[in-house]
Amino acid sequence: DPKKLAKDTFDRIVTGLAGGSEPSVPGAPGGEAPSVAEPTEPRRPLPAKPDQAAPEVRTATGVETDAVPDARAQQEPFLTTSTGIRLRDTDHSLKAGERGPTLLQDHHLREKITHFDHERIPERVVHARGAGAHGAFIGYGTADSVCRAGFLREGVETPTFVRFSTVLGSRGSADTVRDTRGFATKFYTAEGNFDLVGNNMPVFFIQDGIKFPDIIHAGKPHPDREIPQAQSAHDTFWDFVSLHTEAQHHTMWNMSDRGIPRSYRMMEGFGVHTFRVENDARETALVKLHWKPRLGVHSLTWEEAQLIGGIDPDFHRRDLYDAIETGAYPAWELGMQVLPDEPDQMFAGIDLLDPTKIVPEELAAVQPVGLMVLTANPTNFFAETEQVAFHVGHLVPGIDVTDDPLAQARLFSYVDTQLTRLGGPNFNQIPVNRPHVETNDMLRDGFHQHAVHAGVAPYRPNSLDGGCPFQAGADVERAFEHLAARVPEATKVRAQPASYDDHFSQVRLFWLSMTPVEQEHIVRAYTFELGKCFEQAIKERQLQCLANIDARLCAEVATGLGLPAPEPTVGLADVEPSPALSQVGREWPADGRLVGIVVDPDGDLSGVAEARTAIFEAGMVPLVIAPHGGVVGEGLTAQRTFATARSVEFDALLVAGAPVPAPDARALRDAKAGADDTPNLDPRVVLLVEECFRHAKVIGAWGDGTAALDLTGCSGAPGIVRGKTGADVLARVQEQLAAHRVWERFAAS
Ligand code: HDE
Secondary structure, three states, X not given: OHHHHHHHHHHHHHHHHHOOOOOOOOOOOOOOOOOOOOOOOOOOOOOOOOOOOOOOOOOOOOXXXXXXXXXXXXXXXXXXXOOOOEOOXXXXXXXXXXXXXXXXXXXXXXXXXXXXXXXXXXXXOOOOXXXXXXXXXXXXXXXXXXXXXXXHOOOOEEEEEEEEEEOOOOOOOOOOOXXXXXXXXXXXXXXXXXXXXXXXXXXXXXOOHHHHHHHHHHHOOOOOOOOOOOOOOOHHHHHHXXXXXXXXXXXXXXXXXXXXXXXXXXXXXXXOOOEEEEOOOOOXXXXXXXXXXXXXXXXXXXXXXHHHHHHOOOHHHHHHHHHHHOOOOOEEEEEEEEEEOXXXXXXXXXXXXXXXXXXXXXXXOOEEEEEEEEEEOOOOHHHHHHOOOOOOOOOOOOEEOOOOHHHHHHHHHHHHHHHHHOOOOOHHHOHHHOOOOOOOOOOOOOOOOOOOOOOOOOOOOOOOOOOOOOOOOOOHHHOXXXXXXXXXXXXXXXXXXXXXXXXXXXXXXXXXHOOHHHHHXXXXXXXXXHHOOOOHHHHHHHHHHHXXXXXXXHHHHHHHHOOOOOOOOOOOOOOOOOHHHOOOOOOOOOOOOEEEEEOOOOOOOHHHHHHHHHHHHOOOEEEEEEOOOOEEEOOEEOOEEOOOOOHHHOOEEEEOOOOOOOXXXXXXXXXXXOOOOOOOOOHHHHHHHHHHHHOOOEEEEEOHHHHHHHHHOOOXXXXXXXXXXXXXXXXXXXXXXXXXXXHHHHHHO
8 A cells, every 4th residue: 555655654754853853963073172162262173074074184286275264153252233332232222111113322232233224135146156266376387388477387377266156046045956057267377367257068059149149038036026046947947948049959968868967067168169278389279178177077867856856955066065075176187278369260170260160179189288276265255256246358368269259248247247147346455355565556446445545646648656567568467468469351241150040950960969867867867858958849848959950869758748850841951960079988986975874883893894984995985874863883973864964975885784673683684585575674875875875876784784685675686896805895896986877877877
């Protein structure tokens, strides 16, 4: 009886909860617990608690971590007003008698409330939700032959700040929605700030920036009800992309696994536009910029992404913060595809000014030119991550934009939007935006002016302030100059070149470069998204686009929608697939991966300590999952309980044992897999294992855990590792984690 089963399951969960699970104590195994009572003397604040127990800080990257501040609270002992006057009481307003009305005279109340009333600033019009981190970039010197920018020289170390983001959702939306991700980097170089404001996808929806408001209006929630939040699965988005077929390439990237990254740490980044660079000999080249993550490019499954949206909407933000806090520093190599600066700005038939096109890596290799490592979390989210202001026009000597009409429009938009968002023209004086070199501009006054400018002549030339500032003149090496590029003689037109009319060939190239399992995910994504549209005409129009990309893709989506598959209206391009676009088939380090260990506090715990050590040593993070919080065995503290753990958090799962209600634990060992009885395990453990199984994660078991695993019915498939000891199992789990998932499991299930 399914109803009874549901009721039983519910009761067991409730009993489990009532059975005394304490909130987990993340990151605090052993040691004396710090007192949380209100202190009466100043003392060091409680240490920050990352969600994971911290392994020793690793320095394999060679970047030290002393930038990480450990004091996170207010530092001075006495509370004051904003003008420094000490306060005796901030909890009671000034009243006419204990039960009387509050007096207007209460200047502290007014200051406190007024400031609070104005704490919020407008969120970004796009990319509102994000997470940031500080780091450093080290040049390899390999770009010298094409680019004279100082930060690319060998061994030059440049501080950076990175902000990752989603595009469509508002500030409070979930991290794991299907969307493009922003990947914006500010380099505080010795020649001034350079901002690389990129995305995790190498192409964009539109070829001309004048359509940006239109695509964003189409993607954002419907104006009448303001739904759906942070989604592309709705009519207006698909209306736009099926009418503006140049958007089809970017749309397929979004429908692919790239639209649901596993982690910000496991995303590629792309400058998207072609840039023009210049070397010491004043020769120019065109380049495409790439960030290549050291951990490889990995994604969530669609079901994981949806579950996380509810279970942990801060998943990516937390992942980045915790990884940095635990010393698993994320790292990317900056790479360049170097292309000749020909008058037609074409390469192998690809228009380099068209931001809906890539240059396949097989045609022009991505050459590493430097390494960025993120080593410190922001001290204050608002001050840094929220107030950071990127601008495509923050360029350093040796790097310039091209005439890509998307890049050109961006050059206007970024400063313009900061004027509203950050309340005036002085946002570059905000600490996170300040260059690390001296500035000597003649910009004056305006809202929020923090500088006290001396002198009387903020103009030039002048004879009053000693003639300063001077133009770089002879010191041209360090001055920015727009790189000489010929503009062909032309007539003013609102038009675009004919090469921009090819909207399908590279989409087909992307599709054909995917492995079968990735193609399957793409088909499901289109079927889901279009299935959420109401207008039949929009679905049919998008199916027509798919027909122009690939017949099988179109047929499978059409079947899912219950609609006929149309015939193509263009000739299908004969394209060479680019295997570099696929995420499957390579192996990567598993640093910072989370490995859950299900334990039975009454069972044999000897292997657990051994497995934990092995996991730490492999650079990963073990998380002990027990029926209740607190101490579960000697030297073993629960970090997750059956109530707080959910499969989506873990990259791999180990089962060391799982408590069974049966009085005799040996009954568990005797139980046969596939027995008719309902598994005699806590249903939350069954769910944990089943989800890990379904999401093609490696699952390991030893000792009592082996029998427990059998009871879940999730055995006898690829990626199930059994062994004698925890360490032995871990070694084989780690091998399989290198491929991110047990891809064969998808085929098997
Ligand atoms: Fe942006 N974009 N964008 N964009 N963009 C903004 O600037 C804009 C485009 C990107 O973490 C805004 O400060 C126009 C492409 C990132 O703070 C705004 C066009 C790419 C971020 C803006 C584009 C991007 C933004 C909103 C079409 C990838 C987040 C807030 C011409 C190469 C930066 C802000 C952060 C943010 C305008 C297209 C990346 C309104 C007009 C292509 C990563 O100025």
